[in-house]
Amino acid sequence: MGKGQAMNNMILVILMACGGLAVAMQPSINARLAQKVGSYESSLISFAVGTFAMFILVMIAGRGNLRNVVDASWWELTGGLLGAYFVTMTIIAVPRLGTLAVMAIIIAGQLSTAALLDQYGAFGLRQIPLTPMRGAGIMLLCMGAALVIRR
Numbered sequence: 001m002g003k004g005q006a007m008n009n010m011i012l013v014i015l016m017a018c019g020g021l022a023v024a025m026q027p028s029i030n031a032r033l034a035q036k037v038g039s040y041e042s043s044l045i046s047f048a049v050g051t052f053a054m055f056i057l058v059m060i061a062g063r064g065n066l067r068n069v070v071d072a073s074w075w076e077l078t079g080g081l082l083g084a085y086f087v088t089m090t091i092i093a094v095p096r097l098g099t100l101a102v103m104a105i106i107i108a109g110q111l112s113t114a115a116l117l118d119q120y121g122a123f124g125l126r127q128i129p130l131t132p133m134r135g136a137g138i139m140l141l142c143m144g145a146a147l148v149i150r151r
Contacts, residue, residue, distance in 0.1 A: 027090035104145035
């Protein structure tokens with residue numbers, strides 16, 4: 001790996017860490033909004049604001065072609081539904097379970113699912129075997145989530 005690629009990877013790591021910060025803050029912010037407008041309404045507003053932000057980003061920096069969406073398989077369009085489910089469930093769960101517990105459950109679920117997706121090369125992506133070391137890491141994270149959920 002060259003110096004330029006290592007720098008690009010470092011920038012990507014920093015941006016993803018900021019993404020983690022955003023994912024941790026979003027449910028609490030949305031739950032607070034839900035106190036004023038309702039859970040489903042808060043989710044709708046969250047997606048509307050996000051859609052507007054993405055519209056602006058696409059207009060400024062987009063390099064793809066939205067017309068090619070007609071070539072997508074039906075399941076390639078389900079990301080929005082999954083996102084709506086995720087955001088709505090966090091809005092409902094955070095006030096009851098707390099942000100830390102919800103994030104711990106989400107992370108344990110994400111890592112377990114990601115391990116299976118990698119193991120089988122789901123959605124046509126590269127297959128990455130679930131090694132004993134990776135499995136142990138997932139188990140430790142799940143045990144950590146279980147400890148966090150307990151009050």
